[in-house]
Amino acid sequence: MTTAATPPRTSFAWRGLFLRLHFYAGVLVGPFILIASLTGVLYALTPQLESWVYSDQLRVPATSQQLPLSQQVDAAVATSPRGSLVAVRPAPEPGATTRVLFAEEGLGESERRAVFVDPGTGRVTGDLVVYGTSGVLPLRTTLDQLHRNLMLGEPGRLYSELAASWLWVVALGGLVLWISRARSSKRVRTHGLIGVWVLAGALFLSATGLTWSAYAGENVGVLREAVGWSTPTLQIPGGSGGHGDHAEHTSTGGGHGDIDAVLGSARSWGVDAKLVEIGLPATPGGAWKVVEIEKGLPSQGDSVAVQDDAVVASVEFDDFPLGAKLTKWGIDAHMGVLFGWPNQLLLLLIGGGLVALVVLGYRMWWKRRPTSGFGRPAPRGQWRKAPRGALAGLGLGALLVGWFAPLLGISLVVFLVVDVLLGRRAKTV
Template sequence: MRSVLDYWIMTLAPSTNAVSQQTRRNPSQAPRLLHRLHFFAGIICAPLIFIAALTGLVYAFSPTIESISNQEMLTVSKSASDTALPVREQVSIAQELHPDLDLSGVRLGDDSSTTRVLFADETLAESTVRAVFVDPYTGEITGDTTQYGSSAALPFRQWVSQGHRMLWLGEPGRIYSELAASWLGVLAVGGFALLWLRNKKPGRLRKMVRTGGRGRVKTYRRHAALGTVAGLGFVFLTFTGLTWSTYAGSNITDLRTQLNWTQPSVNASLTAAPQVDMHDEHAGHHMHMESATSGSGSIDLVAATAISELRTPLTITPPAQDGLAWTATENRDAYRFTTDTIAVDGDTGMLTNRLNSTDWPLAAQASAWLIQLHMGTLFGLPNQVVLGLLAASIIVMIGLGYWMLWQHRPREGWPSAPKRAGFEKPTWGTIALGVVVIAYGLLAPLFAVSLLVFIGLSLGVRFISRMSGRADTSN
């Protein structure tokens, strides 16, 4: 039985014999390169993609799980005679629990929702705030927990999100998810291209989705058919997932900025700054809370304007400094394609500015929709079901791929790999493939680095193979 080292030498080392000379201008050079890339990337990167798919399967349904498991905290019963307490009074009730924390916002829902009073807490992780849930009719506190990010995720969804994004390992763990996301798209596109080239007309697409046969052929066809059907979804997960990554995400942000595809901000400046006694030692630190409860800067005026101008759920946010207005923004919600924002003078309740989502650049609007699709919030439960099916498809695809490899093993030794392309004169197809790979590598640096490592390994094994061959000859 051949050793593991012998197998990798045979499969990784580029061919240098006469076969290479005969195929210098072979038009199948690019498909052979693509096949080997798909083969080895599938083996090496599949575990990372499997973990991302497994955590993604839970993440897909986390919004629904969150709403069901926290129903008593999130919802209230309202009778016809019930009247909501002033928002300022609800904030004061919540402040009694955390008198040392500054108000960072208030999330107002519909008649059956509790009010979330949000506080900035330096002891919490980045993008996380303290959230106190208040019954708007009785003033009863129904919950005291944390809220994460613009999606207003509660602890369970935040925990699942951290596992999906960074495997609960902090910032270093984001490397895993970025590698998984970047290679998922490559495998999906590469696999589809190989199937397209392998199946000739007529009836090409029909051949690509057939599942019959026996043994390894049946496994291969199921793997190929599932990839054909779900491949576009895999590409969608790749590019939307990369927006949250460390390195590719930074490049995507820079690109969007250069192309003016970013989400604009509402102008919150005021012509006259509110008067604050800066000699008061607490004026700066507690300005938000004072403006929320004082008569001169009533949060009730802001809330009334926000409710009349926007749709609930919405979040009103106090100004970060003097001379700025309060802002109110519609929260993301199922089947909501716009999230408009207004600026409101806290002293008068007058609307000072408005920014509608329809005024954003079209690419910025599309980016927001795609991100919500990835998070499973744009179309509610149906959205989550589709994401769950995509995650399950990835898991099944990986299982079929490994099973196909096992079925392909000879009675002795290790499974054979796709044919080596060797150092041949590149064809136009190979040049085009190289350009696409380089362009994608510039966008996704971790993909480029891992690909270079693979190429270096291939060259290293080739060197070992040549040295071993010379040693055998000399003996």
């Protein structure tokens, strides 16, 4: 009689294969995931910090009476900014300032100069460079660029894409290993337990992060377009539509005296978000663009074109394809602005968990390194023990995933080549 069941040879081979892949991905990609997690945690903390640092520009004494929006714009223009007036963001609540936005030579992509105006008195409280449709201020812009590309421009985006590409592989591989270990041992490692708790968050961050990436993100866009999930764009008569998260307004002029009537027409149509942006016409007499840019609520995303005090074109968020809605919600949640502070808290927990996973993972590797006396966690050649048919299917799946996420595919090939070379070197030593 046998007193204990022996794990099937095939199951052990699959576990060894996943363990080796998890090991290599964790060791070699871990630094990228660590940096992305740390910078992401810092970014999630910035809304409240930003409100404190820039309180002089953002907050004014609340008043029940406000000047017409056109007079607020006049006050900003009177400061003689070097750029062209392109858009206005009315104060969303009492005690907040109005932002008057200018396109200015020398600014980076998606950057504009914002002049802040007290809506009650017309006093200009300052000016700052803001970034993207979220209108983030310099502090958060710096952390955003640090998280996105290590402030190295387009080449630096490879780091974040590599981290996002491998995060889901490491997370799912860790889940397989945790389940297989739980069946054979009652001992629970802290590393594995934390991994299970942050699994869903890691998968979410990986998926939403890839939508912004250079290469996989382009494939995501092609896929969304193929299945009819692209985000609708507002077609402005006599101009171009579009209002992406990092879009740059290029309107060049036109008077702004009608801006109060334009906002009134948009409000009457149904643009009810507190936070809106009014884009000036691209040509004199052309249509204005009014867009809801509220990020805290999932249903605020309508946009209209207003001409001669009438709405001449519109896009309603309710009519967005499901994929477009999911993309918007996913991006807002990834940025920590969906539903406010609960979203921030969740990101802090997920980011902190990922940091702990990487640190504990390196600790495990250090204890089990070949020179430590504990031996290798998974010897080479595990793939030879797996069923050939299943292995071929796994290889085909890896090719498809590698094509969709090129950095994942290239780095996987590099891992395999390094493993083979180290194995040959070990046999010759």
